[in-house]
Structures are given as C-alpha cells and as structure tokens.
Amino acid sequence: MEGELVYLFAGFAVFWAGLLGYLVWLQARLRALQAEVQRLEERLAEEVTPLEAPVGRAGSSARVAPEGGA
Amino acid sequence: MSWLVGQASRLYGVRWVTLPPLVGLGVFALIAGALVVAPRESVEGEVQRVFYIHFPSALTAYGALFVVFLASIALLWTKDMRWDAIARAAAGVGVLFTAFTLATGAIWGRPIWGVYWTWDARLTSTLILLLLYGGYLLARSLADPTDEQAARYGAVFAIFAFADIPVINMSVRWWRTLHPQPMVVGSDGPAMPIDMVAVLVIGLIGVGLLATWLIVLRAEAELLGVRTQALRARLDRRIGA
C-alpha cells in the first residue's frame, strides 16, 4: 500500500512539476523577447530621427536597459 | 470557408480571456476525477491512477505532432513563415508530452512489470518519436528563425517523420510486444467500467486544452523571436548605412 502510493505520487509529480517548469521557462522567454523587441524598436525610432550624435545613443540605451529588465 | 476563418480568428482574438480559465477548470476536473472519482482498480491498485495522466498525454502528444504535420504542409503551400512558428511550437509541446508519456509509463511500469524500461513495441516507438521530433527542434533551433530555406527543410522533415510513424509502429510491433492491449476502445465497446472511461474523457479534454494553451503561448514566443531577428537586421542595416 505504502509503496503503491509512492509511485502514484511520483507519476503525478513528474507531470505537474514538468508542466510548471515549462510554463516558467516559457514565461521568462516571452518576457525577455518582449523587452528585446521594445528596446530594438526604441533604438530604431532614434536611428530614424537622430537628434544628437553617438553620445545620445549611448545615453538612451543606458536609460532603456533598466526598463527592459523590470 | 471564409466564415470559418472569421470565426477562427475571432476565437483566436479572445484566447487570453478564454483559455486560462478553461485550462484551470479542465486541470481541476482531471485531478479530482483521477484521484477521487475514479474507483480503485482491483488488480493494479492505486498505481493505476497514473493512467489518467499517461493516456491523455500520449493522445495529446500525437495530436500536437499532427498539428506539426498540418502546419508544415501549410508552410510549404502558402510560404507564410507564421506556419513555421506554429509548427515549432507544436513540436515543442509534442516532445514535452511524449516525454511525459514515457516518464509516467516508466513509473507505472516499475511496480506492475517490475522494470522501469523494457524494449516493448510501444515503448520503443514512443522513444523513437521523441528522438525524431527532438532532432527536428534541434535542427530548427540551430538555424536562424527567419531562414526560409531552413524552415522548408524542417517542414519536409516533419512531413516525412509523420508519414514514418505508422511504419515505425508496425516494424517495432513485429519486433516485439509486451504493452497491455488497448483497453479503451475495443471491438465490443470499452473493456473498462464506465466511470473510468468518463474520467479518461475528462482527462483528455483537460490535457488537450492545456496543450492548446501551451502551443499558443509558445507560438507567440516564436513569433516574437522572428520579430526580434527582423528588427535587429533592420537596425544593423540602418547603422551600416
């Protein structure tokens, strides 16, 4: 009886833990990609209308970085 | 036809509102059904309850691989790279559920057969399935997601692999057999009590919804990946110019 329940528990645990792990991984990947897309789009917009030379570009990417991480 | 497409796209538009609660409901029904409602199996005991996860996982894996097959045909037909994202997403989820099928089967096999693994026909063909689509995912992830030639290669491989599945099953069955015979759909009705079948059907719906949700999420991620690549290429060109 005891032994039986261990296998039942293991079977369910593998399935749900695997799903949870996959979801967490997928969510992290979605977040990272969304942040990346946003960062690239902002940089692209800056490149189209370059208000100031390289200094501004470096400053703006430093400004954007923490937002992407949040 | 256009009505169907319209309905489908409207359904797709509300996916974030409808899918999560449905998945939650299905998963809850699956757990309650498998652990509480279903009767204790007299020969195998409590371990048999693993079957309520094992069987839906196996069918869902086949379903996801069928989606890969259809999306691959659609990609070759329409040359729309969004189909490639769907194919990759479904292949990822299919591999995940094939792995679940193998893992839960092994855990069930230990107390019932006395071994985790044996070179039985179905076990072997499921393992080959895992290798086939694992290889597909590996090949697609090594190539650039915007590379159309690589996407077509992947699609052709997926079509070939799906057509290969029945042959693999047949050759391996001739090779050896130990797996229990199908209990759910026999020639004269199901060979198990009706409440067990009911729990299985609920499990099938629950796991199917779960897999659909995962495929949608993963396809979203793949599409974002394609967009990132495209944006990066545009940025490079602009800086270079």
Add this chain to the structure above:
Amino acid sequence: MTATWAVLAKDLRLLWRQRTGWVSAGAFAAMTVITFSFAFDLATADVRPLLPGVLWVTFLFAGVIASSHSFSEEQEQGTFDALLLAPAPRTALYAGKALANLVGLLSIELFVLLLGSVLFNVPLLVPRLILVTFVGTVGYVSVATLLSTLGAVRSRAVLLPVLTLPLLVPLLIAAVRASGEALSGNPDGAPWLLLLGVFSFWSAVGAALLFPLVVEQ
C-alpha cells in the same frame, strides 16, 4: 529523361572527382568492422547471429558520412546553386544525386562484405544477402540524399545522423532481420524483405516528391 541522364553523368563524374571522400568513407567502414571484431571478439565464437547488426551499423554510419560529404562539397563550390538555375527538372537533380550516392555506397558495401567474408570466415557475398543489401541501400540512400540538403547550419555533421537515423529505424530492423534470414537460412516469421522493399519504394517516391520543395529558392 535526357536531363536525368545528363545530371547522372555529371554526378558520376563528380563521384569520381570526390573519390577521396568516398575512399575515406570506405576506410571508415573497414575500421568500424575491425573495431567491432575487437569489441565483440567476433573471431572465435559463432558470429552469424551478430553479423547482420555489425554489417548494417557499418553501412549506416559510412553512408551518413559519405552522403553528407558529397553534398556539402558541391554546395561549397557553388555548383549546386548553378545547377538550380539550369532548366532541368528538380526531380532529375534528385534522381542523379541519389543514383550517384547509390553507386558510391554500394561499392563501399561490397567491399565491406568481401572484407567480412575474409575476416569472419563466413561467405557473405551470397545472392540473397546481396539482394537485401541492395534493397535496403536504395531506401537508405533516398532518405539520406534528401536530408543531406541541410544547408550550412552549425554542427551540420552531427545533426545529420541525429535526423536521419530515427527515420530509418524501420529500415534498420527490417534489414537486420532479413540479413539474418539470408545468413542462417531459417525464415523469421515476419515478411521482413517485403517490409524493406515497401519502405525503400515509398522513401524513394516521397523523397523525390519533396526534394524540389527543399531546394526551392
């Protein structure tokens, strides 16, 4: 039809020009057989039950190396892209490439069978085993030629066997069993040679139909 023959003639010339590649694949096959005989001590006991497996593993590994090499060389030199511009039908390109690979791989296999007959003191060049080898190689080459069109992807050399071998599991099982029948003379209970033939036929047809879709630009 003339296009197919022209392509085949081109591929056979290429086969001859790339002979160093094929000779290294043959040397690799010989080395595999010899390694197996050290690992299993194939010289002493009755080796007949083990031989089909040894032979087919050798064939498969040598074939993966050879077909991958033959295509990647042509791609590097840009001749394949030039060929795609020619007015020949894509299926003819596939047929020429597959037939040339078939000739190359069959030569390696005959060499391995000859080597095996000498090393293991078992007559391997018997008609039935040669038939099984031929039918299996047709199916094998048609799949391997299709999949060897994988472009310049990272770690291509490792990826190709990872993709090819699981697809070929039915072929491997059927070929090993049919070869076992041919060597021992007792039927196995399942129509393995028939399965092998059907698999090879459908692989060839399927690959010829799908090849134009892969190389499209």
